[in-house]
Amino acid sequence: MAEDSKIFEENKNWSRKLEKEIEGKVNSLKWNFSPSSGKNIFSIDTPPPYTSGRPWHLGAAAQYSKIDAIARSQRMLGKEVLFPIGMDRNGIPVERYAEKKYDIRMRDTPREKFIDLCRESLDELEKEMFDILRSFAYSADFDQVYRTDSVEYRKLTQSTFIEMWKKGRIIRGTRPSNYCIDCGTTIADAEIEYKEMDTSLVYFYFKIKDSNKKILVASTRPELLGACSAILVNPEDERFKDFVNKTAITPIYNREVKIIAHSYAKAEFGSGAVMICSYGDYNDVMIIKELQLPENIIIDTNGRMNENAGDKLKGMKVKEARKEIISMLQEAGCVEKIEDIQHRTPMCERSKTPIEIIPLDEYYLKVTDIKDKLEELANELTMIPEQHKQILINWLKVSTDWPISRRRYYGTEIPLWYCKKCNEPYVPEEGKYYQPWKENPPEGAVCSKCGGKEFVGDDRTFDTWMDSSVSALYVTKYLSDKNFYEKTYPLSLRTQGIDIIRTWLNYSILRCYLLTDKLPWEKAWIDGMGLDEHGEKMSKSKGNGIDPTIVIEKYGADAFRFWAASEALPGSNFLFSESRLQGSAKFLTKLWNVARLINKFGNSYDINEIQLNESDKWIIAYMEKLTEECRKGYEELNPFIPANRVREFMWNVFAPHYIELVKARAYGESFSENEKKSAIYALNYVFRRILLLMSPITPFITQTLWSTLYKEESIHYQMIPEAKGYDDKLLLLGDRIMEFNSKVWNAKKEQKLSLRDAIKIEIPRDLEPFEKDLKSMHNIIN
């Protein structure tokens, strides 16, 4: 024992230093999945981290550490666990990252070259990501990392797209999109920033048809007058009561538009009447859709007015056109006044120019016709916690067809070509990875419509969620291994954050259902968000993100993992607090020191040779109860329960009451050999169990203690035993012991005695079986 115990002599505290010593061992354990092991399969669809963010913030690392605790605990409950790790590497964020890093612009860079630079960036970022994951012993199968930009993965994305194309689920449509004129592309909502801009609010009159009345409208976008399709007034607004359902005549263009009562128009703003144009903003989009108003597009993708704007404005840029139409309106005598106002304008985050909402020809995945079915599926899915299901249900109610094409470079290519003669799309067969922007269609391709043999490739990519939404199919080998797929799909569990319910969860259900006719998983475990110490979401723009590597280096990975598990129930948001993390580190040191004590006594006793003492029976019964509770927590995918139960037991029962009660006996002072052995047996019985219960949450310290104290193979290959039956009466007696202890401590305090001083105090009759231990613990002399 002496040699192994050196670590205990040299270290009074658990620390990151000790974790580093065991890191190699902990991370070298293999977690390969074997579908034919005969055990029940527990398969997890984990989020492939997005590789562009730096640093990966603490909230995300905390979430992954909880997911890891779930995977580890399922193994220790006897399951064959599929716990894959992937990297999400497609899409706009990495393109941006590369642009910034190499000071280039995507569209000014040859596509091949740009793709190479993106891939280079990704490889670096990915390495950092793996390092972080390994630093807290994430136990996925790192021998089989998947990447969403690999040929294999993109093949799956494309094949499943083609499958859906053949099923008629892909539609082509021209719908309003965010369009940055400067960048020449559609951009995502997330890429828009709002900025207060000085602008003019122009008040001008429309004539009412067949009347000499006029209606006053206020607009910041008068250049869109030619695209005006209605005027809205609030139904409660007395000023306009008589105008509702009348027809107005647009100045300049002399077109007829209806005046409609609609709550969107606010009486307080401007003149109280608003003109709806295609498209000034997304309200216009909504209103035009809702009221089924005609669409009249007057701005082209170069940011110039087109022929629909009239001869005078045609060819002008938006700003010039605005100036021009104002003077035209003034000449026509329609302008009442012009106010200078501040206006929040949607701008392209990158070019800092206003975006326009322009209908573009894009592909959509049709969902609107199966919304009822999706809602049904959502209701069938078990969500943990159940309350978060509402977010998905609510979203399903308002969601529309999913636009899936992007005018970008670094993504999975849309596998389509178009006939040069008639523009008919040509769809290749599934099962290969296609790059239409640089490849010809497969040999022998013929246009199904006109028989043409020359094609031009689609140069767009997919929305990156098209890739990640089939992760459940990729990890179960949907295309590549039928046997494996049938054993593992649907998966047992999806784990993810609450922030991507509308995207990843929603799109995954949609895609997998359309392809397999089933929900991809039995359960979805939805975690809350990591917030900063003030309860605000961590984000780059706020600058309040915390780097997990710094925290882990300072306090240790186990302290971090224990903090994450014990801080909040899964599903709740959790606030980062350094002092609470310190509390977790202290707890690990407590565990460490209990081990140091137990180590002094050795442990090689056979239960069959020992007559157990009453105190020892009590703590073992307590341990069985705790095991039962913790197992239940793990079965419910809730590491919060074991983390907190074990901590409470350790710190409030085991260390202060039980250990103090039996310490002298374990040292063997004035006790029989059997009494001594009984104490040592129970101390080890309980401590081993504690280590097992803790090991999914704190893999480092438990591994170190397990190998130092018990010299057995890795704790991470052990099972958590089922709880044995226990006697409730014994537990009640245990509570009486703890009450009595406090009573004695209080008495000593009142009498200004030190804790080891002798005291005269009566031991309650029901505690007679424990009398000898109690006397030695408190130095009671009667």
Next chain:
RNA sequence: GGGCCUAUGGUCUAGUGGUUAUGACGUCUGCCUUACACGCAGAAGGCCGGGAGUUCGAACCUCCCUGGGCCCACCA
């Protein structure tokens, strides 16, 4: 503006329709008691956001209000 969630001692958190509401951190007091001062023991501190209701009884169920968080939409 719309939706969802949430509200428990200074801070953060657990909790069940029913006797003195859980734990952690912090605070105060006393202790280096053969594992731990990152410790031990003791103590203070909460009308469980406000109001109404259901009930024999509510922190726990219902409604309203208020505060907070998140998502969506953002002012023609």
